[in-house]
Every structure is written in structure tokens, then in C-alpha cells.
Amino acid sequence: MINKALFKQSCKANWVKWLAVTLSTCIMLMIVIIVLGNLGINDIRDSLKDVFVQADQESYLKENSVDGYELYLTSVDGYSVLYAKAVYMPSLQQSFNDAVTEFEEYYGEGSATKEIRDNQIIPQLVSVIISNPMFAGAFVGMDDATVTMFLTTYLTVYSDNQLNGTSKTNDEILQETYAKMVYQNAYQQEIVSGKTEEEAFTSAIFAKSVALDAAKEYTKNSINPEFDYSQVATNCVNLLIQEQAEQSFAGSDLSEDEIKQQGVAAKVISNTAITTYLLWYNQLMEGQEETPEIVLQAKTEAKNQATKSISDQIPEKVAVALQELGNMDIYGLIIGSIFYKIAGLLLPMVFVIMTANGLLAGQVDSGSMAYVLSTPTKRRTVTVTQLAYLAFALFSMFAMLTIFSVIAVAIAGGNSFAINFGEILLLNLGAYVTMFAIAGFCFMCSALFNTTKHSLSIGGGLTIFSLVCTILGLFGSAVVPSAMRISAMNFFNYLSIITLFDTVSILDGTLSFLWKLAILAGIGLIGIIVGVFRFDKKDLPL
Amino acid sequence: MENIIEVKNLTKDYGQNRGIFDITFSVKKGEVFGFVGTNGSGKTTIIRHLMGFLKAQKGQVNVLGLDAWKDSCEIKKSVEYIPGEIAFPDLNNGITFLKNQADLLKLENMNYADYLIQKLQLDPSANLKRMSKGMKQKTAIVAALMADKDVIILDEPTTGLDPLMRETFLEIILEEKKKGKTIIMSSQMFDELETTCDRVALILDGHIIDIASIDDIKNSKKIFYKIEFKNEKDFKDFKKLKYKIIRTQEKYFQYTISISKDKVSKLFNDLKNFKLKFISEVKQNLEKHFKEVLLKVYENENKSNQKSSKKEVKKNDK
Numbered sequence: 001m002i003n004k005a006l007f008k009q010s011c012k013a014n015w016v017k018w019l020a021v022t023l024s025t026c027i028m029l030m031i032v033i034i035v036l037g038n039l040g041i042n043d044i045r046d047s048l049k050d051v052f053v054q055a056d057q058e059s060y061l062k063e064n065s066v067d068g069y070e071l072y073l074t075s076v077d078g079y080s081v082l083y084a085k086a087v088y089m090p091s092l093q094q095s096f097n098d099a100v101t102e103f104e105e106y107y108g109e110g111s112a113t114k115e116i117r118d119n120q121i122i123p124q125l126v127s128v129i130i131s132n133p134m135f136a137g138a139f140v141g142m143d144d145a146t147v148t149m150f151l152t153t154y155l156t157v158y159s160d161n162q163l164n165g166t167s168k169t170n171d172e173i174l175q176e177t178y179a180k181m182v183y184q185n186a187y188q189q190e191i192v193s194g195k196t197e198e199e200a201f202t203s204a205i206f207a208k209s210v211a212l213d214a215a216k217e218y219t220k221n222s223i224n225p226e227f228d229y230s231q232v233a234t235n236c237v238n239l240l241i242q243e244q245a246e247q248s249f250a251g252s253d254l255s256e257d258e259i260k261q262q263g264v265a266a267k268v269i270s271n272t273a274i275t276t277y278l279l280w281y282n283q284l285m286e287g288q289e290e291t292p293e294i295v296l297q298a299k300t301e302a303k304n305q306a307t308k309s310i311s312d313q314i315p316e317k318v319a320v321a322l323q324e325l326g327n328m329d330i331y332g333l334i335i336g337s338i339f340y341k342i343a344g345l346l347l348p349m350v351f352v353i354m355t356a357n358g359l360l361a362g363q364v365d366s367g368s369m370a371y372v373l374s375t376p377t378k379r380r381t382v383t384v385t386q387l388a389y390l391a392f393a394l395f396s397m398f399a400m401l402t403i404f405s406v407i408a409v410a411i412a413g414g415n416s417f418a419i420n421f422g423e424i425l426l427l428n429l430g431a432y433v434t435m436f437a438i439a440g441f442c443f444m445c446s447a448l449f450n451t452t453k454h455s456l457s458i459g460g461g462l463t464i465f466s467l468v469c470t471i472l473g474l475f476g477s478a479v480v481p482s483a484m485r486i487s488a489m490n491f492f493n494y495l496s497i498i499t500l501f502d503t504v505s506i507l508d509g510t511l512s513f514l515w516k517l518a519i520l521a522g523i524g525l526i527g528i529i530v531g532v533f534r535f536d537k538k539d540l541p542l
Numbered sequence: 543m544e545n546i547i548e549v550k551n552l553t554k555d556y557g558q559n560r561g562i563f564d565i566t567f568s569v570k571k572g573e574v575f576g577f578v579g580t581n582g583s584g585k586t587t588i589i590r591h592l593m594g595f596l597k598a599q600k601g602q603v604n605v606l607g608l609d610a611w612k613d614s615c616e617i618k619k620s621v622e623y624i625p626g627e628i629a630f631p632d633l634n635n636g637i638t639f640l641k642n643q644a645d646l647l648k649l650e651n652m653n654y655a656d657y658l659i660q661k662l663q664l665d666p667s668a669n670l671k672r673m674s675k676g677m678k679q680k681t682a683i684v685a686a687l688m689a690d691k692d693v694i695i696l697d698e699p700t701t702g703l704d705p706l707m708r709e710t711f712l713e714i715i716l717e718e719k720k721k722g723k724t725i726i727m728s729s730q731m732f733d734e735l736e737t738t739c740d741r742v743a744l745i746l747d748g749h750i751i752d753i754a755s756i757d758d759i760k761n762s763k764k765i766f767y768k769i770e771f772k773n774e775k776d777f778k779d780f781k782k783l784k785y786k787i788i789r790t791q792e793k794y795f796q797y798t799i800s801i802s803k804d805k806v807s808k809l810f811n812d813l814k815n816f817k818l819k820f821i822s823e824v825k826q827n828l829e830k831h832f833k834e835v836l837l838k839v840y841e842n843e844n845k846s847n848q849k850s851s852k853k854e855v856k857k858n859d860k
Contacts, residue, residue: 366627366629368629377615541595
């Protein structure tokens with residue numbers, strides 16, 4: 001079916017064109033991948049992304065600060081309730097000590113280990129106390145669960161103090177009890193609201209620190225009911241936020257000074273947030289009645305205002321556009337949508353248009369086909385041979401392109417590069433199948449028409465039309481950020497068969513590009529079959 | 543003798559009176575058959591049918607007993623062809639082209655090609671694109687003839703050749719003829735057909751008007767004389783003798799007459815009574831023969847045109 005002499009003739013006639021197109025396309029691709037890779041075209045994108053990440057962090061920090069401030073004030077109130085019960089504590093301690101002594105008398109000295117105390121003695125004692133009307137009276141206004149929790153926590157802290165030999169005062173034990181209760185509540189709340197254990201742990205620890213500080217401060221100033229806690233609350237929260245920030249950078253590669261700077265920056269942000277919050281709150285509450293609803297509303301609004309970050313302050317549409325710009329995959333756009341669908345296809349397209357025309361229509365038009373057909377060579381052999389040459393030339397071209405692109409990706413950083421080896425191989429395969437479809441179509445035109453004029457204007461014309469539509473359609477496609485996108489331009493994508501080469505799907509790792517490539521291969525095959533059969537039957541002016 | 547080529551009622555109508563119509567002829571083995579005709583008369587179209595490049599609308603084209611369209615590949619095993627338009631494949635130089643052509647022909651022995659190259663004084667190493675028309679034609683001749691096959695089809699093979707090279711080419715054709723090959727060629731030059739062909743077909747507007755045998759023309763029993771008289775009286779008197787006058791030029795008192803060979807002495811006797819300026823024999827050749835044929839065709843056309851116009855006039859009168 002394939003005539004060697006004719007194949008050789010086609011090679012000789014087209015190799016210069018082939019070499020020029022292949023080399024220039026390969027060089028173009030190398031430049032796109034390596035040079036742009038080293039220039040770091042993703043830097044702008046990354047810094048833009050950083051702005052939004054920082055804005056998110058800042059917003060989170062401010063929220064924490066305001067929450068911490070509010071928690072401090074709540075904790076002062078909450079602790080004041082417990083502090084009022086401090087008088088009952090010595091007898092509670094006595095009861096516990098009695099229970100321990102009794103246990104050890106029975107089981108021997110030192111038999112009441114921490115485990116026994118936590119799991120047996122304390123729960124038993126708490127249930128006894130709760131059912132005792134005398135003690136129950138002491139906790140009027142608190143529900144059973146809270147009382148149980150308080151007693152259990154208090155006794156655990158007291159017992160641990162005994163066992164560890166740390167001589168904490170009664171005040172300290174009470175303060176720690178309160179802080180622990182706040183910790184447990186905060187942790188549960190965070191878990192219920194869907195946070196991960198780690199996140200819940202972090203914010204619970206923060207709440208515990210705030211509560212402990214508030215309890216200590218209250219103990220100090222309990223004699224003065226008029227004491228204004230807002231200043232100490234602000235200071236406390238600022239310091240805690242600073243500490244937290246420093247801790248979060250602890251394992252990183254920042255120097256000690258830099259970590260301190262980060263801490264100070266966090267403290268400043270925290271202070272600003274709380275100040276802003278108070279200012280807004282006072283502003284909102286001016287002249288208003290202090291009903292719980294109004295207060296809550298004012299607090300929520302003040303918190304919203306105080307925790308705004310950069311991204312909240314710019315108009316929403318601009319923010320969305322900028323954020324999209326930050327998330328855009330510039331390599332995907334340049335290599336996938338611009339190189340493989342437009343720039344890299346242009347020269348192979350010109351090669352295919354010219355070569356497909358020259359293989360049949362051009363030779364019929366000039367008359368040189370007569371020299372082939374006046375030898376014992378069937379028309380079918382001519383078409384199949386020329387087709388084999390075209391497919392071979394195109395295949396070797398893309399084989400070269402694949403080799404060059406893999407080398408380029410290896411130089412640009414291998415699999416850690418924005419586009420990995422698998423993706424670059426698929427892109428090359430897709431481009432080959434696309435060119436196969438175009439080649440099939442151009443070959444069909446070359447076989448159908450007897451003149452170069454018609455073959456080129458239909459085959460080449462429609463091919464270039466497709467490319468131009470892809471260029472115009474790019475401005476309407478989803479890979480372009482919405483700020484630059486003109487969605488009406490997407491219409492052009494429906495006019496181009498190159499649209500069936502779905503680079504976005506390849507780079508996203510989805511499989512929808514497969515059936516589209518199958519359609520392209522089908523188009524190519526139909527072109528070939530129509531061309532081969534028509535050429536057998538038509539009149540040739542030779 | 544067996545017919546190598548048989549064409550029966552071949553028609554290819556391109557519309558607007560263009561194409562070929564009802565072409566019938568046959569070529570025997572060892573015969574050299576020529577086509578002559580004006581540009582666009584249909585010579586090339588007939589040859590393309592013989593080569594299987596065009597499909598007949600009507601009629602049959604057989605070469606070597608095979609259908610020219612269906613078995614065109616099989617036929618090419620014994621047919622060589624020089625196309626009318628010389629356009630070479632996109633290759634560097636003549637040598638590459640000839641070697642490539644030999645590959646296509648599965649030809650290994652290049653001795654005959656070398657002989658042809660020498661005979662035509664061709665430099666095949668020249669760049670194909672920069673070759674002059676004559677050089678291209680020579681290259682095409684070598685490419686076609688080098689396989690030394692039995693049937694040779696040539697479409698205006700001498701265009702572009704200088705007069706000397708034309709002679710050489712005609713020598714080659716005559717050599718081929720001597721080898722017993724069947725040759726079909728088209729040309730616009732009567733003399734070259736006359737020297738090579740056994741029979742020549744005249745084609746006009748897609749129809750074969752006449753097929754002339756060169757032997758018959760050369761060995762014609764008629765002789766043509768051109769006679770010029772000194773005065774008008776003799777000129778007019780001669781007409782009364784009723785010789786067959788082919789052409790009259792009153793300005794010069796000239797006649798061209800045709801007589802059979804056995805009446806030559808009678809003519810000269812008659813002429814004794816006239817004062818002549820000169821008398822010369824006009825040699826009959828293909829060109830003259832076809833001119834006569836064409837004149838008859840045109841006369842018939844004119845008559846039929848006049849008749850039809852008369853009819854129209856009558857119609858109008860009614």
C-alpha cells in the first residue's frame with residue numbers, strides 16, 4: 001500500500017519545511033517553559049495571594065482580640081460568682097481529705113493514687129455533696145451540671161496540688177478551677193461549631209489564659225466593686241495575642257528578632273482592634289437603652305467593624321477580581337491555553353496546510369502528479385503513501401516537541417514545576433491529536449480539489465479561521481480572570497475545532513478531555529477516508 | 543495485426559461545446575499514430591483518457607485489451623507518457639528526479655537512460671527549477687522513455703526544443719518505431735508528424751474530422767501544379783479547358799490545378815498554346831491535405847448556414 005519511492009520523494013520535498021517548523025516550535029516551547037519559569041511569573045500572583053492570606057490572618061487576629069476582650073469581661077463576672085462561694089471551700093477540702101484518709105486507712109498508706117482519686121473518690125464525694133441539702137443551699141442559682149462540674153474540677157485541682165506538692169493558696173486553686181472550666185466549655189463549643197481538634201485546642205487554651213488572668217485580676221480588686229476592667233482586659237489580651245503570634249512562628253526559619261517583630265505587630269493589631277471595637281460600641285450605644293438585645297446588636301456590629309481587613313474594605317467586585325487573579329494559574333494559561341492551543345499550533349498548522357496541499361492538489365495542479373501516475377502506481381497507493389508521510393511528519397514533529405518539552409520541564413524543576421511530566425505529556429498528545437484532525441481535513445481538501453487555489457482556500461482558510469476564533473475566544477474563556485474576560489467572546493470558541501482540545505481539563509486532572517480528543521481523532525479519520533475514496537474516482541487533469 | 547489501442551464513441555462533454563465527442567479510432571501494434579489540431583481542440587483530453595486520468599462519459603477506451611480507467615495501473619506496466627505540461631515534483635535536480643522516477647518504475651538498468659541523456663545532450667545535474675523549457679522537456683523525455691516499454695504516449699513532446707534538438711528527438715522516435723513500438727503523439731507541427739507517423743488524425747472542436755495515411759498522401763496519384771499566365775486572355779481561356787482548379791488568384795493570373803499522373807503530358811501539350819510566366823509543381827503534404835479537408839468542412843458549414851438563414855428569412859416572410 002505504501003510506495004517507498006514516493007515516500008522518499010515527499011520526504012525530500014518537505015524536509016526543510018519540517019525542520020524549520022519543528023525547531024522553531026521547540027525553541028518557542030523551551031523559552032516559554034524555562035525562561036518564564038526562571039523569571040518567576042507566578043511572583044506577582046503569589047504576592048497578590050499573600051495579601052489575601054494576610055488579610056485573612058489579620059481578620060482572624062482581630063476577631064480573636066475582640067472575642068478575648070469580651071471573654072475577659074465575661075470571665076470577671078463569671079469568676080465573681082465562684083469567688084462568692086470561696087467561703088465554702090475549706091469545708092469541701094475537709095470532706096475530701098476525710099474521704100482520702102478513710103480510703104487509705106482501709107487500703108493502706110498511699111493507696112489513693114491520682115487515678116483512684118479522680119475516678120472513685122472525687123465522683124463519689126461530689127454525688128454525696130450534691131444530694132446534701134446543706135451544701136446544695138450554698139450553690140443556689142447554679143444548675144446541677146455546673147455545680148457538678150465545678151466541684152469535680154475544684155477537687156481535682158486541689159487533689160493534684162496535694163499530690164504534686166505544689167503549695168497553691170486557696171485563691172489560686174479556685175482561679176485555676178475557673179480557668180479549667182472555661183477551657184472545657186470553649187473546647188466543646190469549638191468542636192460543636194465544626195472546628196478541628198487542633199483549632200479547638202488552640203482557641204480553648206487562649207480562652208483559658210484569658211479566664212485565668214481575669215480571675216486573678218478580680219481577686220485583686222474584689223474589694224472595689226467599681227473597678228474598671230476594660231484597660232486591664234485590653235492589656236491582657238494584647239499580651240496573649242503577642243505571645244500566641246510568637247509561638248506560632250517558633251518552629252519557622254525566622255530569626256529571634258523577626259519573631260519578636262511579628263509578635264509586636266500582632267500586639268498592635270490586637271490593640272487597634274479592641275480600641276476600634278470599644279469606640280464603635282460606645283458610638284452605637286450612645287443614647288440607647290441598655291437592653292440585652294440592643295447591647296448584643298451593638299456588640300456584633302462593633303465587632304464587624306473592628307475586624308475588617310483590607311479585602312473587606314475594597315469593593316466586593318474588585319476584591320473578587322483580585323482574589324481570582326491571585327488564584328489564577330498563570331502557567332496553565334500561558335502553556336496550556338496560549339502555547340499549546342495557539343502559539344505552538346500555528347507553525348505546525350502552516351506546515352500541515354502547505355504540505356497537505358503539496359502532497360496531492362498541488363501536484364495535480366502543476367501536473368507533476370503525472371510522473372507518478374504514469375508509472376504502475378495505483379491512485380490508492382499514492383493517497384495512502386502521502387497520508388503515511390503526513391502522519392509520520394506530524395508524529396515526528398510532536399515526538400520532538402514532546403522530548404524538548406520534557407527536557408524543559410526537567411530543567412524548570414521537574415515534578416515540582418507548575419506543570420508536571422504527566423501533564424506535559426498529555427498536552428503534547430492532545431496537540432498531536434488536534435493537528436491530526438486538522439491534517440485529516442486539509443488532506444481531504446487536497447484530495448477533493450484539483451487546484452491549489454481551492455484546496456488552500458478551503459483547507460487552509462478554515463484551519464486559520466479556527467485558530468483566529470481560538471485567539472478571540474480566549475478572551476471569553478474561563479481561564480482568563482473575570483476582570484479581563486468578555487464573556488460574549490466565548491462564542492468564538494464554539495466556532496473552532498481547537499476548542500475540543502481541552503487543556504483546562506488536562507491541567508485540572510479531570511477526564512473530560514478524553515472524549516473530546518476522541519471526537520478530534522474521528523474528524524481526522526473521516527477526512528482521510530473521504531479524501532482517499534474521492535481521489536480514486538475523480539478526473540485528473542494531468 | 544492486433545489493435546493496441548481501441549477507442550469507440552468516446553465522449554466527454556464539458557458543456558458549452560467544449561470536450562470531445564464521439565471519438566473512434568484504433569492503433570495497431572507497431573504503428574505511429576498522430577493527433578493534430580488547434581489549441582483546445584481536444585487532443586490532450588483524448589490522451590488523458592488513454593492514460594486513465596479521466597473517466598469516459600460515454601464509449602469505450604481500451605489499451606492492450608484492458609479498460610483504460612479500471613485497469614490503468616496494469617496498463618502503465620507497458621505504457622510510457624510525456625505529459626503536455628512540464629511540471630516536475632519538488633526535487634532538487636535532474637539526477638534526483640530521474641533516480642526517483644526509476645525507483646517508481648522499479649527500473650534498475652539505467653543504460654538506456656544514459657544513452658538518451660547523451661543523445662539529447664542533457665545535463666541532468668542542473669537544478670530542476672532553473673531549467674529552461676527545452677531542458678525540462680528533454681528531462682521529461684528521458685524520464686518517460688528510459689523504461690523502454692512497448693507503448694509510448696506523447697503529448698506535444700517537441701514544444702520548447704530548438705530545431706536541432708527536435709531533429710534529434712524525431713530520430714529517437716524513429717528508432718523506437720524501428721524497434722516495433724506503438725507510439726501515439728499529438729503535435730501542432732505537421733512536418734514532424736509527417737516524418738514519424740503512419741497515420742494522423744485531425745481534430746477540430748472535439749471531433750475527429752479526418753484520419754489521413756501518410757503513405758497515401760505521399761504516393762498520391764495526383765499532382766499539383768501552380769501556373770501563372772502572362773495576360774488576362776490566356777488566364778481566362780485556360781479555364782475553359784476544364785482542368786480541376788483548386789485555387790484561383792486573379793490578381794496574378796494564377797491557378798493551382800490538380801491532375802492525375804497519367805494526364806501530365808496532355809497538360810503540357812495544352813499549355814503550348816498559352817503564354818506562361820512560370821509553372822511549378824506543388825508537392826502534396828499533410829498540411830495541404832488537411833487544409834483541403836478543412837476547406838470542405840467550412841464550405842459545408844457555410845452552405846448549411848446559408849440554407850438555415852434562408853429558411854429563417856422565409857419563416858419571417860410568412
